Amino acid sequence: MEKSGRIRKGVSGKMKNESFNKIASGLRTYISFSRGKYSSIMLLFIVFTLLPLFIPSDLLASEDKDVLVLNSDASIYKYSLAQSELKAKIATPKGEIDLGSKWIDERKIKKMINEIDPCVIYCIGSKAYQMAYKLAEKKNIVFSLVINWRRHPIDKDTYGISNELLQGAQLMMYRYFFPDVNKIGILYNNKYSEEWFDIAVESAKDVGIRIVGKSISKPDKIESALKKLLPKVDALWLIPDPTVIYDIESVNKLFEQCQAAGKPIYTYDKAFVNLGATLIMSADIPTMIKQSAEIISGIQGNMEIEEKVQHPAGSHIILNMKKVEEYGLNLNIEALDSVNEIVR
Amino acid sequence: MSILKYNKSEVKKVYRKYQPLIAFCLLACVLLIIPNKTFSGNTYTIYFYNPETNINNFASLKTEFDQYLSNYGSFQFQPFSDRKSFEEFVVGRSDGVFLLSSWHFSQLKRKFQLDMQARLVGVLKGKATYKKILTAKNNIINIDSLKGKVVASSGSEDYTKKILMQMHGEENKDIVGSMKILTVPKDIDALMAVGYGMADSALTTERSLTKLAAINPKQYGFLMSLSKSEEILLPIIAAPAQSDEKIRLLIAIIEEMGTALDGKRKLKMLGVDGWKKVEELERVSLGK
Known part of the structure; x- marks a missing residue:
């Protein structure tokens, strides 16, 4: 009896305890609410649950709009300049890959692309573009400093800034610098540059210049073609045609031939200064990067990019005064405010 | 012992x-x-910075000017690419003169209470002033159509927006604020950018537009002038109010540059073809 009585007592005590606990817990909850302890937690819960509904989706999405930079070779000055200029224009890229090292582990690069899952892959140079195109499926790619971009495969997610200045823009500057130059010769291969050449001929008419062209099929035809072309023109426009710019030896010979004929060469790359080019006009890298940054920000902001591959808007001009004096060219000194570098 | x-x-x-x-x-x-x-004191310097034009030929400018100035003594040319560095550097400096835009000079004087005086002002085609002009493809008929559009300019973004604000007033503040400024190296690039579709509009000097008309009349024909600025003074040469003998000599050398062909060629790189003394009216417009 005693035992059962104790048990009974125990059961009823437990029951009493449970009901007491319930009442106490209810009271605590009531007191906590009334003191504002739970109400602030509830408020925070509601705010964090509902807040995203009121924030524009663009703002929330921007966190996921990372940029990955792929550089063909950061040890090359113009490529490293492009990278630093871009970093000054956009928020810090999520990743930067330099393909300049001799051995490239494609699997590692692909893994990095997958991990970062960037909104845009920004490619500096042809090698970087080819790599991104190969490894990053369905990603937005923005390229710059890609030589002859038309020779590369592109798809609907490809954007970029062409590395080549428009023919019309170059011809305008030739006319501005050397008002007496009326006939300019171009050596090219129909296979690679026919369309480019036709545009140049049309654009030249707008600035009162006549283009005289000579198409060659092989690099060994350069010498004989120049013999026929040079007497008919005031200057030669050396373009990035792979048959004409075949190797160092053929380019050297071309410069020697023009020098002997007293004909100045206008061209597109600083590398030709030492060979004796008179005027070099190339796309201005900082301007190209500003244009690229604008495209990147357009993609990040889900804006429509009207022109997927844009022409460079700025020019960089190198004038070789030694050659101007040697050939006795009539230089428009007003144009000197447009020169970026003078070679003496 | x-x-x-x-x-x-x-x-x-x-x-x-x-x-x-x-x-x-x-x-x-x-x-x-x-x-x-x-x-x-051995070497006196021309300190140069100009936000009006995106001059980035610093290496060539330095070589050309150093070579010219060395004929007259120990003088040199020091260009700056960054506005902040230039401003920090010029304060309290008395070992040279300052070649800067008139707009920047007025700002500097106000900001740092500098005891500096404008001595010479650039001259181009006989004029010490120029006008900025906003042009666009001829399908854009007024500034309202330029909301959010790209404006190419050879000036810095800050300078370009300030000039655009002065040209269009407070009532167009939102439109000017929405414009995207594409800084290009030269005025002619800005005009070509409009002609070839890389920009919707260009802010350039009136003279650059005249140049375009002469080089490429067809492209010029596609452009339309939307607005013009007031007359702006060309770049100036400023010097500390208390100048010593060597500064006076340096100013005299600069003033004479436009009279010799070699000197004129160097000045052309800066977009002027000579200098003249600052007159009282010009001094007033510069804030004395």
Whole structure:
């Protein structure tokens, strides 16, 4: 009896305890609410649950709009300049890959692309573009400093800034610098540059210049073609045609031939200064990067990019005064405010 | 005697030990005693910065101007690519003159209460002023159509927006604010950018537009002028109010540059073809 009585007592005590606990817990909850302890937690819960509904989706999405930079070779000055200029224009890229090292582990690069899952892959140079195109499926790619971009495969997610200045823009500057130059010769291969050449001929008419062209099929035809072309023109426009710019030896010979004929060469790359080019006009890298940054920000902001591959808007001009004096060219000194570098 | 002898040899020992240190201290004392001017005063400098044009041919400018100035003594040319560095550098400087835009000069004087005076102003085709002009493809008929559009300019973004604001007033603040400024190296690039579709509009000098009309009349025909600025003074040469003999000589050399072909060629790189003394009215417009 005693035992059962104790048990009974125990059961009823437990029951009493449970009901007491319930009442106490209810009271605590009531007191906590009334003191504002739970109400602030509830408020925070509601705010964090509902807040995203009121924030524009663009703002929330921007966190996921990372940029990955792929550089063909950061040890090359113009490529490293492009990278630093871009970093000054956009928020810090999520990743930067330099393909300049001799051995490239494609699997590692692909893994990095997958991990970062960037909104845009920004490619500096042809090698970087080819790599991104190969490894990053369905990603937005923005390229710059890609030589002859038309020779590369592109798809609907490809954007970029062409590395080549428009023919019309170059011809305008030739006319501005050397008002007496009326006939300019171009050596090219129909296979690679026919369309480019036709545009140049049309654009030249707008600035009162006549283009005289000579198409060659092989690099060994350069010498004989120049013999026929040079007497008919005031200057030669050396373009990035792979048959004409075949190797160092053929380019050297071309410069020697023009020098002997007293004909100045206008061209597109600083590398030709030492060979004796008179005027070099190339796309201005900082301007190209500003244009690229604008495209990147357009993609990040889900804006429509009207022109997927844009022409460079700025020019960089190198004038070789030694050659101007040697050939006795009539230089428009007003144009000197447009020169970026003078070679003496 | 023996103590004296011992002391002498000890002194010699100590002297030998500390000889390099003593020599260093003596040299340091001599350097401190000689006034700074004896060293810095040897070379006087033209300090250059201009936000009106995106001049980035600094290496060539320096070479060309250094070469020209060296004919007249120990003078040199020092261009700056960054506005902040230039401003920090010029404050309190008295070892040269400053080649800067008139707009920037007025700002600097106000900001730092500089005791500087404008001495010479650039001249181009006989005029000491120029106008900025906003042009666009002829399908854009007014500034309202340029909301959010790209404006190409050879000036810095800050400068371009300020000029656009001055040209269009408070009532168009939102439109100007929404414009995207594409900074290009030269005015002719800005005009070509509109012609070839890389920009919707260009802010350039009136003279650059005239140049375009002469080089490519067809492209010029596609452009339409939307607005013009007031007359703006060309770049100026400013010097500390209390100038010494060497600064006066440097100013005289600069003033004469436009009279010789070689000097004129160098000045063309800066977009002027000579200098003239600042007149009272011009001084007033610069804020004295």
